[in-house]
Amino acid sequence: MPIVELRQISKHYVMAGNPIKVLENINFHLVAGERVAIMGTSGSGKTTLMNILGLLDHPSSGQYFLNGQEVNSLTEDERAALRNRTIGFVFQAFFLLPRLTILQNVSLPLHYRGCDKITATERAQQMLAKVGLAPLIHHKPNQLSGGQQQRAAIARALIGNPAVILADEPTGALDSQTGQLIMDLFAELNAKEKVTIIIVTHDPKIAEQCQRIVHIRDGKIA
Ligand SMILES: Nc1ncnc2c1ncn2[C@@H]1O[C@H](COP(=O)(O)OP(=O)(O)O)[C@@H](O)[C@H]1O
Ligand SMILES: [Mg+2]
Secondary structure, three states: OOOEEEEEEEEEEEEOOEEEEEEEEEEEEEOOOOEEEEEOOOOOOHHHHHHHHOOOOOOOEEEEEEOOEEOOOOOHHHHHHHHHHHEEEEEOOOOOOOOOOHHHHHHHHHHHOOOOHHHHHHHHHHHHHHOOOHHHOOOOHHHOOHHHHHHHHHHHHHOOOOOEEEEEOOOOOOOHHHHHHHHHHHHHHHHHHOOEEEEEOOOHHHHOOOOEEEEEEOOEEO
């Protein structure tokens, strides 16, 4: 069974009364444990696709099965619960909370889920050790380099043990050497933890490190 399956997914926006087609009849599936790159020029709909995959946005039409569950029929609460259980997000701009330590940032998703503080902290420490940040857990985000902040964001994405990581241009704000270390970390997590990883990038050197490359052109898979 695929972990992710899109059937005839389309997304349109209406701007000043005119429909704008962003995605058109996207069919796509992913088996658990795959590492896939999504490529396409700026404005080709990559983030729109990631938002649909991450249950942050609704398609205009089509069906999306996540872990066998057709998601359009779910209520917003059910979608949020499925998202929390299944998906981890990594963004270009990290989005760590500046007033919290790295440890607090990474344990936050577990607090939201009602996990007790001791367990959440222990688990956050384990995740931070896994991404190589054990010595820096009490630092604030602005005391870390960009690459270290992205490692912390990856630890935060992993803490709920998601089946799928969605990473939208995760190396876009990093120099190529640091970006490569992030890709090495994704490869290791993919191999060791069997987590399915979808990486949006417009860097062919990043994309070719994935097992499969999906190109989006004119709203369609090329
Ligand atoms: N909320 C929105 N309303 C109207 N148009 C949007 C909205 N979000 C994205 N778009 C348009 O959809 C297209 C694809 O955007 P996006 O998915 O962000 O592309 P990419 O991530 O590939 O650069 C762009 O033309 C963008 O302007
Ligand atoms: Mg984008």
